[in-house]
Amino acid sequence: MAGASFWSQFELRQLRCFVAAAEELHFGRAAARMNMTQPPLSRQIQLLEHVLGVKLLDRTSRAVKLTPAGRVFLLEARRILRLTESAAMATRRIASGEAGTINVGFTAASGYSFLPRLLLQMGSRAPNIALVLKEMVSTDQVESLLTGRIDVGFLRPPIDRGEFSHRRVAREGLVAALPAGDERLAKASLSLADFDAKPLITYAPEGARYFHDLLSAQFESAGVTPNAVQSLSQIHSMLALVRAAIGAALVPEAAMSLHFDDVQFRAVETQPAQPVELYAVWRSDNDNPALAAFLDQIHEDED
Amino acid sequence: MAGASFWSQFELRQLRCFVAAAEELHFGRAAARMNMTQPPLSRQIQLLEHVLGVKLLDRTSRAVKLTPAGRVFLLEARRILRLTESAAMATRRIASGEAGTINVGFTAASGYSFLPRLLLQMGSRAPNIALVLKEMVSTDQVESLLTGRIDVGFLRPPIDRGEFSHRRVAREGLVAALPAGDERLAKASLSLADFDAKPLITYAPEGARYFHDLLSAQFESAGVTPNAVQSLSQIHSMLALVRAAIGAALVPEAAMSLHFDDVQFRAVETQPAQPVELYAVWRSDNDNPALAAFLDQIHEDED
DNA sequence: GCACGGTCATCCAAAATCCGCATCGGTTGA
DNA sequence: TCAACCGATGCGGATTTTGGATGACCGTGC
Structure with a gap:
């Protein structure tokens, strides 16, 4: 193979090196900040410049300055790095169940009193969990639970399917x-x-x-x-x-x-x-982490 | 050294692998799309998941599915990758002079007729070059040129400094x-x-x-x-x-x-x-690539 | 019931990459 | 003229990554 080193794309490491160098305007200090020595930092920046085809830093042996293109790229690089941080954070929050989205099915009758209370409670105790509400009759909820269109349904008995878990959430007269x-x-x-x-x-x-x-x-x-x-x-x-x-x-x-x-x-x-019962029903194998946090908020004593 | 592999940050290569896998829902095809074989792709995704501390893909030997966190991270990853592309593009445009910003100094008198015509012309022939206009007298323009606050000045003779280039752009009676x-x-x-x-x-x-x-x-x-x-x-x-x-x-x-x-x-x-002369003046060592495109638009025959 | 095909994870040797030390060339200031 | 400083470069060694071979698992079809 002819060494067709097509690295047409840069890496985040290079962005971090560049941002450090652009902020310090000094390769040695930038390298120290990156916990490495100066030569590899120089190389990373050379690599980045080569990939972009653009000189980002004007370096003489006495001073380092940003080129106009470097000034623009510095802003972009900072934005990209910020975005990676926030993406990681947001994803971790989703995974922990602290934030997320839950698709909720409910019957018209449960919307009169139970659901508004639940929404209020979720809004204060788990404000980062978004609830997408879909009114549907109980049989449609069962279907939607199976296909995954909803994560949890509020419906009336009987609940027979083996793959479901359920919890009675309200009784009323x-x-x-x-x-x-x-x-x-x-x-x-x-x-x-x-x-x-x-x-x-x-x-x-x-x-x-x-x-x-x-x-x-x-x-x-x-x-x-x-x-x-x-x-x-x-x-x-x-x-x-x-x-x-x-x-x-x-x-x-x-x-x-x-x-x-x-x-x-x-x-x-x-x-x-109180013969009228309302159940929360969800698939036992539902892997939505927000569902656990949601279910923590659902207790019968709320009624 | 105890293997304190603190890689608390992921790399773009991992994002690209993840996006490919999430879109194909098949490690083999995703690896082919990335021009590599399946094992390294698996490792990159494992690495990414390890860094995030979050499982992104649910993989059985029969099917690959996104987890809820993976769905969110896929959107974020796509956004980050889009941003890297556009950042590279924008930076290349700046470097080529096709786009950019030029700080322009001008005297009040040149603003009456010459500058409006120039702005109109730049707007149609180099629409991606932004001109930041700063009215100042000729002596202040010289000072600002030296400190780099403006890239080019429109001013009256004499122009004596050796580090400047200049071009007569208008004569009038x-x-x-x-x-x-x-x-x-x-x-x-x-x-x-x-x-x-x-x-x-x-x-x-x-x-x-x-x-x-x-x-x-x-x-x-x-x-x-x-x-x-x-x-x-x-x-x-x-x-x-x-x-x-x-x-x-x-x-x-x-x-x-x-x-x-x-x-x-x-x-x-x-x-x-026509004894009244107006000159464009800029530092000979000005490295703003947009300046060259700008100077191409400045000819005396415009008057 | 069993063999088969497909899929992802793991292992390992080879290749590529990256790092850091030493050093060079160029500039500045004494 | 010299010493100090700075970034670039050459090079040997450590680390990481790669990809083929293999393994484990799971459906499918005979």
Whole structure:
């Protein structure tokens, strides 16, 4: 091979040598600062100049001066070196979980109360972890967890997949949403019997399987049969129908943060008292370091 | 020596290897792209990971994947490499004179006509050369040239220093500035005799030595003695006095671009016809590559 | 179930690089 | 004229890097 020494690119070592020399304007002192002797420093700078094809330092035996091109390159070199430092720092922070990005899936209902609290808490305790929120129903969350589109999902049971870990993050009770003028508003709290044979807006089994099954079980074990006048899957749509006095609805407590004119809420006694559960679910083999820091912030006692 | 291998810093070669591997997600192909074999590429990436203290690539014998930290570092690495390219490019352009910065000194009078034309021309023919303009009198320009505060000065003769090079860039005639109503306005052009014993605003020998000496010599060789009613060094101040009908003034043609109400100009015949000279002056040992490109744009025939 | 192909890590000898000592050439100031 | 200083260069030795051979591991297909 003819020694085609094509080093068309310089190295950071050369930049560091050059910056030291340009700042000291003295090869000996620059070499001392770089913990080496003067000859190798001279060579590194010669190499850099050769790669660039540009003379950076005007050196006489008595004085070292920057050329105009050297002045410009000094600024660039300092910027590059700063960038390498910050890149290393940023990457270490990502790896340590101190900073990072987490893609979060959540159901509409969890967005009413749980998620805002969580965001607030994350903002103060882990300000460098960015959360990318994606609203999707529970089944889509499972799919997205498997493909890695989200790191963690907030969803309703059941969670069956073996490759998932999960943690219950919230429990809440049911409340009745009643239209203005409903006679049950006179009571401070209701029992399931108060809904027997009364018009009730219920959950669609396809779009809101969890709430549908939950209410079905509750009413069955209480021996109560409400009059299902309509079934929907979105809570805010249900409240709109309540407002129109189509019937009552049973919604999770968190939905009380949705304010509708002429719709009022009353506690409902159930067995157990807080039957509505929300789980955080993530892949056990998720390697996002920020996820651990995130999960540290998720505890049920927050509710 | 205990092997205190403190390499707390990575090298660009490692970044290039990492970017190749991260883009190919295959060590063999990445090595081929880097014109080397797979083992050294593996080592470079291991070294990089060791320096950062962060695992960047998840490698099984079947697949290579970026870790979250690796994804972030890939962006940073690409940015650093882009920056090195553009830094080299920019520096080469500076060195070739294609781009750069030139500090330019100029006298107030040269700013009226010559400098605007020059700026326009430079803007179209050498758009990457930035001109930093500093107005100063000729003596200050000489001082600034010596200390390097300006690369080139536009000034009046004499230029005596041996370390300077110079080039005449403009010659122009003298014109008379006359107040409204002056009887000499009836003539199309004047001779120096028209100023004999008439009130004339002259140049101060300290602040405007060149014009003072020029006019003194002109009048003396013509055998004319005007009545010097006032002496100033700034042309626009002189024109203000002309407007107030204090007297006439002799100014370079370029000053005609200064418009004063009630001040009109008439050509004045002199010997030679264009006695006012402007020179570009620079240090012969100035190493600013942009200066050569700049001087290419400076020719007397522009006037 | 087993052989095979593919992939990345490791080992090791050879090559390349880098370092530092000694020295040179050129300049400055005494 | 000489001594001191500074950066460049030559050269021998230490260090690092390279690349072929090999190993370990894992899917795949027969």
